[in-house]
Amino acid sequence: MRIAPTGTDVRFIENKSKDSDSGTECPQVEEGRNFANKLWNASRFRQMQGGPEGLSQLPHIENLSIYDIDILSKLDALRDDISASYSAYKFQEIANKLYDFFWSEFCDWYLESIKQYFREDADSERRDTVLIVVDIVFARFLQQLHPYMPHITEELWEKLGFAVDGALLMNAHLPEDPVMKGFDSKIVERAKERTNAIHEATTRARHLKAQYNLAANRNVKFFLQPSVEWAIDELETLKILSGAGEISVSESYEPSPGTPAFLTPIGKMYMPLEGLVDIEAEKKRINKEIDKAEKDLKQIRGKLSNPKFTERAPAEVVQENLDRKDGLRKKVEQLNEMLQNLS
Structure with missing residues (x-):
């Protein structure tokens, strides 16, 4: 070595x-x-x-x-x-x-x-x-x-x-008592639930940014229509974790047609694309990805419809192809949804 x-x-x-x-x-x-x-x-x-x-x-x-x-x-x-x-x-x-x-x-x-x-x-x-x-x-x-x-x-x-x-x-001996010993269990559980909600909202915001090749962009702005009041106090942390430039709260926000949105445990979030992406270039990129994914999907479906493959190939290989087929199908659906948002 x-x-x-x-x-x-x-x-x-x-x-x-x-x-x-x-x-x-x-x-x-x-x-x-x-x-x-x-x-x-x-x-x-x-x-x-x-x-x-x-x-x-x-x-x-x-x-x-x-x-x-x-x-x-x-x-x-x-x-x-x-x-x-x-x-x-x-x-x-x-x-x-x-x-x-x-x-x-x-x-x-x-x-x-x-x-x-x-x-x-x-x-x-x-x-x-x-x-x-x-x-x-x-x-x-x-x-x-x-x-x-x-x-x-x-x-x-x-x-x-x-x-x-x-x-x-x-x-050194590890202390026998838990760190949280004596703490109100209801407060602890509430904190855990709220943290998980912020983490889930963060993950979805990051995922949406990545879909539009904006993962490293710190100027992205989100609008939040909150479903829980406490989320307003956590916007700064959500902004930092999401890598966003700003997160604004607006219950009356009216998105322009095609604005990507997603549901989270703390409410619905929107990501306006104006000034962030070249719409026509993004459409071309997505169409190219759709063509490739559909081509790969067609190839795998052909393989799985062949009895010689499904009967002779090891079970784990067959399952691997089934999983890939499902993944590609979901990818095509997701890309078509993104394309529709841009139209």
Whole structure:
């Protein structure tokens, strides 16, 4: 295995392929390297924000946002899930759960949602609160990740100020009580539901932007016809997570013909295309994609209608083609809908 491109911290990865010593690529090693980089970058981001070192007392639940409560709740759930996996000796499952929690829940969702509080004009009290939450999540996560990545977790434990009087992470005991112990369960569940609603609205907004090749465009404007009052308080976070330039609330908004729209748990959202895309060029692009998708769909349908293929091919190959057929059919429907919106 080539150590130089990946770093020595991941050379002992347990599930590397058997032929990895031959010099061929090993996806698991690359994935481990990327995860180590993610850990390091997230910790560096925390260090750059300053604030108190070490762990502080968690503020009262009334001072926590729905996103704070959600990530802390997921941190408690992670511990329970990992404990169950340890009891069943499912060590790879533990690694996957740790990976998913940190990369997706903590970095992609939570850290992105709180970056607004590190601007110069942000509320200092809110900023201090999110730093406390970040530290609690980081500390407990490093403790649970330590058996899998002992070297980098030990170093980050010290860099983040958790090594009180030089105490090593390897000797630190994970607190027995859940972080959310004693918190009102109704408030916790409400926060989780609202966070999920914002995440779902974000995902749909991102998807619509990507459909029109606007994924990287930060000038996109959305109009929201809210179905719940509380969503108005979360527009700034929704804007940041969606990569939008502006999200305006208007119950009386009347979209021009062809304006793309989508339903979310917080209401109906519209994305006006004026000034964002060349309508005629976009029509040509979509028509080209439709032609290709229909051609591929016709080819797969022909293959699946051939008894020689369906009877002789392995079941998983047949299923793979069935799934691809369904995917292409949905893609054609989606593209036709986009084309209709532009007409």
